[in-house]
Amino acid sequence: MRLFLAAIFISLAVGFVNACSPADKAALLAFKAALNEPYLKIFDSWKPSSTKCCSDFYGVSCDPTTGRVADIILRGESEDPIFEKAGRSGYMTGSLSPALCKLDRLSTLIVADWKAISGEIPACIPSSLPKLRILDLAGNQISGKIPADIGSLGRLTVLNLADNRISGCIPASIVNLGSLMHLDLNNNQLTGAIPSDIGKLTMMSRALLSKNQLTGSIPVSFSNIYRLADLDLSMNKLSGLIPGQFGSMRVLSTLNLDSNQFYGNIPSSLLSSSGLNVLNTSRNNLEGELPDVFGPETYFSVLDLSYNKFKGPIPKSLSSVRYIGHLDLSYNHLCGTIPIGEPFEHLGASSFANNDCLCGSPLRTC
Template sequence: MCGVRFIKAAAALLLLLLSLSSSVRSCPPSDRAALLAFKAALKEPYLGIFNSWTGADCCNKWYGVSCDQETRRVADINLRGESEEPIFEKAHRTGYMTGYISPAICKLERLSSITIADWKGISGEIPGCITTLPFLRIIDLIGNRISGRIPSDIGRLHRLTVLNVADNAISGTIPGSITNLTSLMHLDVRNNQISGPIPRNVGRLRMLSRALLSGNRISGLIPGSISSIYRLADLDLSRNEISGPIPASLGKMAVLSTLNLDMNKLSGPIPVSLFSSGISDLNLSRNSLEGYIPNAFGVRSYFTVLDLSYNKLKGVIPKSISSSAYIGHLDLSHNHLCGPIPLGSPFDHLEASSFLYNDCLCGKPLKPC
């Protein structure tokens, strides 16, 4: 009899220990509650991605949720509306979600990354409290209908490496505090309604490798401090309202390979430095640039794209272009150029459209001189 009682007591103790162990390894109830409040503000009618958000442990197979293995606190929310995961392949469609990003997300105090991307219908504003999350490294909200401003104190997120809010309806200016994000590597605010100038001391973003700001209403000058960002490889300021000259220092940047400044209000001459730099994709079209095309091409000049069309350039096409290592696409149309088109590469493989609507260019592929 005593033996039976002992076995029952031992079994009960084992169940209690297993229960306690399970609760210790589960996510905290506060994190679970925050996720459910976040979910309640969203509606996803087609894929059922939130169907897995059940049970006490939000670290166990909740779709798009990852936890820190030691603390069991929620570390990552990764919800993409365009994915190759089975749930998308089975439905034969991309995702669509409406609603808004609840401030409840800010209660996930150990959150490292927030990816809520390409859902097309999510609206509302970026919760201002997001700047209180000290461990945040990634904010990726591309491809929604989010409006409002980028939080003014975004600069508090000293660990932030990625800020991607492209393809939304965000307005307001670029916050000055953004220059405090000294760990930022990827900045993408394309295709929004952002206005005002680029902060003058943007050069403080020393880790930045991509700065994509196209398709907004950004105005003012190109800050010269950009050229002090040693790691910057891609700079896209196209389709804005930026005015003034192109800083010559851009052509002296160590790793800059893509420079898109097309469809702005830039004026003045084209800096000579751009043609002997490491830039391989250079688009300066649809501005008000004046003067001559610099006769500064050489063996270091390697362009997959060189587009100077729709400006006010005059004079002849410099013969030194033929000494370039490579030029793939060249467009000099819609300027005031005159004189013979040089012979040889790259001119022998270009179409007439590269030279149309100038004052008096002649020679192959246009009419003979």
């Protein structure tokens, strides 16, 4: 008898887990109705007649305790058998329905890399989805602004809106995302300044803001983010001085500042840093002599200082570094003899091209 009752209980529990609330189901179907995916037919499993949207709806999963929808994970580029069988990546048109905001237990919302989803980010998301941890809408054609109250998503760890057409400023409230670890706003149409107190995001390890139209200076407060490993501000309209504090950040390994309007000297702390692995300050208005501060602990896989206004000699201490994979000093006003030894023995002439009067291997003899 006990085994019989246990079996009934397990059966009911499994049915509960696979089902979802009528309200959640209605919200999912409204979300589906605003989209069109003609090739992979992933929405064919989202049937109004289904009572098990937690298990039957492709890309949807639910909390096993409450039975409420917890995750929507729909990626247009995937190794899922559906994609392998079709032999193509995804393509989806339409927009994101505000009905998503009725899924108030949603923890993950990923609708990424579908190429043609347009419209705006539903303005109700920050106020209606308090449990949201991952918001990934990258790789679409979403326009409009980032919701001004985005900072109210206190549990958010990932905000990825890259490769869209989002405009306007980065909302000031973004600094309230105290749990944020990954911020990717690359390749949009964002304007204005980066919030000066961005350093409040002390949990952040990646901040990717390249290929926008951001202006103003780099907030020094970035240096307060002790977990920050990857900072990409390239291809914007940023100006001012490069903060020397970046060279003291112990975790920072990649710093891309190329294709902006920075001026002044390059901080010696960046070149002497033992933690930086990739440093790209090319295509700016940096000037002065290159600090002779390299040492045996210096290890750059990429060091690109090209297309600036640097003058004077190449620092002799560069020949004592532990390793430099790619070095580019071209298109400056450097002059003098190119040092000998590593890393110069494996570098081509293009690394030194179009300077005022450099000589020595691999260029002309002095």
